[in-house]
Amino acid sequence: MPESLEAPTLLRTTARPVKAGQQNPSSLQRIRVAIACSGLGHVQRGVEAWAEDLAAGLRRRAPSLQLDLFAATSGPDRQRVQCLKRNDLLTRRVASVLRQLGGWRYGMGSPYEVEQTSFALGLWRRIHRSHDLLHVQDPVIARFFEAAHRAGLSRPKVILAHGTSEAPSTLRAFSTLQHLIPEAADEWEAHRPSKQASFVIPNLIDVTRFHPAASCSVRARLGLPQDKLIVLCCAAIRRRHKRIDYLLNEFAAANTAVGGQMMLIIAGAQEEDTADLIQMGHTLLGDAVRFMVNVPRAEVKDLYQAADVFVLPSLQEMFGIVLLEAMSSGLPVVCHDSPSFRAVVGDGGVYSDLSKDGGLQASLPMLLDAARRRNLAMRGRDHVQACFSEAAVVPQVLSMYETVSGKAI
Known part of the structure; x- marks a missing residue:
């Protein structure tokens, strides 16, 4: 028989910065945010749903926010970045060749990594001077922009929403992590670099889109x-x-x-x-x-x-x-x-x-x-x-954006 029918506690929903060390937002400067996902429009996964739902929720709840959504396919609500898509034959052949040449060391070891790296190169040309924040779940894209930012080659600070089970060695490289559940943040605390900012903010859902019906x-x-x-x-x-x-x-x-x-x-x-x-x-x-x-x-x-x-x-x-x-x-x-x-x-x-x-x-x-x-x-x-509704989660995301960027919405 099942061991339990009920869970006694609910998820903590308040954004939890951990030693963020950021300045207070200035009302004289406005944030410009990029949300990016290389699979959006041609892949059906949780990462793609996250990017689509977050951008839509922010636009509905915070219309004054300067927000751009970037994907590998164009649409009325997103901008296209050309890349090698993971399921294309050419991408698979490129990944197969580069895998033999140690491609995993530089983000080209699998079709998914080839897609992310080629997408990151195209995205860099679009946002490296214009945006303040890049919010992503794709880890290779995040690593590319974190390295570029630290080298002074890219303006936007990176927020990695950790939804893909990355190794501690990967996560320690980021200045800002968004954990999706408190348990993940608690487990990470022993590994977290002292200067890394950490937030606990869950994914959101549009409860008016997904609703009961006969x-x-x-x-x-x-x-x-x-x-x-x-x-x-x-x-x-x-x-x-x-x-x-x-x-x-x-x-x-x-x-x-x-x-x-x-x-x-x-x-x-x-x-x-x-x-x-x-x-x-x-x-x-x-x-x-x-x-x-x-x-x-x-x-x-x-x-x-x-x-x-x-x-x-x-x-x-x-x-x-x-x-x-x-x-x-x-x-x-x-x-x-x-x-x-x-x-x-x-x-x-x-x-x-x-x-x-x-x-x-x-x-x-x-x-x-x-x-x-x-x-x-x-x-x-x-x-x-x-x-997890937009009303519950969007204010937490906006607070995180202001804390990390030091600017106002």
């Missing part, structure tokens, strides 16, 4: 059954990290135990082992599973509204924006029992040890109880509104 009409439109408990997972469709193979096995056992009352939907980006996992899923579950590959984020909202339960089988996430999206949409969450997941999910989740066989299998049937689902969903959405 599932019947959405299911009818998507061709989903009305009489099944629909379990949704939004994650890259791969074994490593996201553990989709574990999800398939555990769901198959749970669904058999309850007489086939459930259906599983897995929506996520295509990976190298996606085809094998899809075949595995259909062998185990037949029509009781549906895979939706590379679904645009704008369409994922419908999946949340059609589902009854959200599950994330990974054992570790730096944050997990999909958890916010699910809870904001009125779904109870099933996830691994760890401090990082409890910090994000709060009282809106069923927790179990998903490192063990049977951990997820035991949790899913409990949520056939509609009253339990409603209770968890209500508490989860309240938690999101209190801790």
